[in-house]
Amino acid sequence: MFSAYRERRLLPFLSIILGMAAVLPTPLHANSREVSGMVEAKASLPRVLVLATGGTISGKADTRSAIGYNAGAVTGEQLIAGVPGLEKLARLKVEQISNIPSQNMNSQVWFRLAERIRAAFEKNEADAVVITHGTDTMEETAFFLDTVIGNSKPIILTGAMRPSTAISADGPANMYEAVKVAATPQTRGRGVLVVMDDAIHAAHWVSKTHTTALETFRSRDAGPVGSVDPASVRFFAPARARIHVDLPQNHQLPRVEVIYAHADMDAAQIDEAVKTGARGIVVAGMGDGNVSEAALAGLDRAVKAGIVVVRSSRVGDGYVNRNVEVDDDRHGLVASLDLNPQKARILLQLLLATDTTTPADIQKAFGEGY
Numbered sequence: 332m333f334s335a336y337r338e339r340r341l342l343p344f345l346s347i348i349l350g351m352a353a354v355l356p357t358p359l360h361a362n363s364r365e366v367s368g369m370v371e372a373k374a375s376l377p378r379v380l381v382l383a384t385g386g387t388i389s390g391k392a393d394t395r396s397a398i399g400y401n402a403g404a405v406t407g408e409q410l411i412a413g414v415p416g417l418e419k420l421a422r423l424k425v426e427q428i429s430n431i432p433s434q435n436m437n438s439q440v441w442f443r444l445a446e447r448i449r450a451a452f453e454k455n456e457a458d459a460v461v462i463t464h465g466t467d468t469m470e471e472t473a474f475f476l477d478t479v480i481g482n483s484k485p486i487i488l489t490g491a492m493r494p495s496t497a498i499s500a501d502g503p504a505n506m507y508e509a510v511k512v513a514a515t516p517q518t519r520g521r522g523v524l525v526v527m528d529d530a531i532h533a534a535h536w537v538s539k540t541h542t543t544a545l546e547t548f549r550s551r552d553a554g555p556v557g558s559v560d561p562a563s564v565r566f567f568a569p570a571r572a573r574i575h576v577d578l579p580q581n582h583q584l585p586r587v588e589v590i591y592a593h594a595d596m597d598a599a600q601i602d603e604a605v606k607t608g609a610r611g612i613v614v615a616g617m618g619d620g621n622v623s624e625a626a627l628a629g630l631d632r633a634v635k636a637g638i639v640v641v642r643s644s645r646v647g648d649g650y651v652n653r654n655v656e657v658d659d660d661r662h663g664l665v666a667s668l669d670l671n672p673q674k675a676r677i678l679l680q681l682l683l684a685t686d687t688t689t690p691a692d693i694q695k696a697f698g699e700g701y
């Protein structure tokens with residue numbers, strides 16, 4: 332409900348206390364919590380529902396080593412309390428959906444998120460949603476939600492590369508910018524976005540590209556769709572048409588394997604996927620989605636067994652187009668165009684789960700070219 336949003340009463344003696352807060356030698360986080368708690372969020376501000384799922388943004392140092400930490404150790408509520416100024420951007424309500432490192436992200440959490448967001452928008456409980464998330468699988472959650480939620484209200488994912496206890500933790504700045512983008516009217520109708528390190532990325536194109544750097548998210552080919560700084564939000568690319576698939580009603584996704592191609596590749600993993608009951612295979616192919624002759628023969632066996640095979644690429648940029656080096660028509664294969672293997676897997680899972688099963692129809696959903 333509206334009243335449940337973080338609206339804090341303006342305390343008497345605000346200016347005196349704020350002045351004290353500025354000179355007291357309290358730690359930054361405790362100080363920020365105090366200050367933000369004393370400033371009332373205006374009723375005219377947009378309502379942003381924060382859904383916390385875990386990740387390094389909720390990480391805390393662990394004594395096992397100088398750099399060790401556990402992701403998903405701080406709650407969403409604590410996280411918000413450490414970001415001064417949010418109350419000037421939006422009225423926030425925080426809910427904890429999970430508290431896991433995103434290497435453990437799974438379809439149950441995806442369905443929980445999708446249902447919660449759908450309900451919040453349908454019942455007009457929120458004007459936008461911000462999801463705090465680990466960075467390892469952020470692009471996958473973003474793409475899943477972008478595909479199943481048709482609403483034009485903003486949905487922003489953000490996270491951090493450094494845990495909350497690190498020197499120069501990036502979580503608070505990313506959180507601030509995510510709420511700023513969520514609260515900006517121009518963000519409507521742009522699908523699910525990832526806001527990290529001053530950049531705004533579309534779910535379709537964004538990928539994590541560096542193991543540890545703050546500047547890890549990159550959008551393939553054309554780059555980010557916008558930028559954000561403490562003063563402004565700017566979009567410099569038009570909104571992309573979204574692929575839409577209905578949320579499967581039974582909340583189940585079929586098994587789809589991603590198989591990574593390499594020199595000297597045989598068909599062992601492909602045959603194993605067929606034997607163990609995969610409904611689909613996505614190949615992270617070499618270059619333009621290529622595989623060896625031996626692997627292609629394995630893919631032929633998979634297609635004959637009724638498994639849908641999508642060719643994607645292990646290369647980070649460019650399109651995998653139909654019938655270039657591989658005769659997709661003859662082999663009955665689908666080309667992923669600009670979806671990377673992990674996102675192609677999600678789209679194939681959703682299509683199979685909603686009874687789109689022929690390679691021709693699946694190719695249509697992936698797109699047939701621009």
Ligand SMILES: NC(=O)C[C@H](N)C(=O)O
Nearest residue numbers: 386387432433465466467
């Ligand atoms: N920076 C991060 O968030 C990495 C962490 N492993 C996660 O994805 O939860």
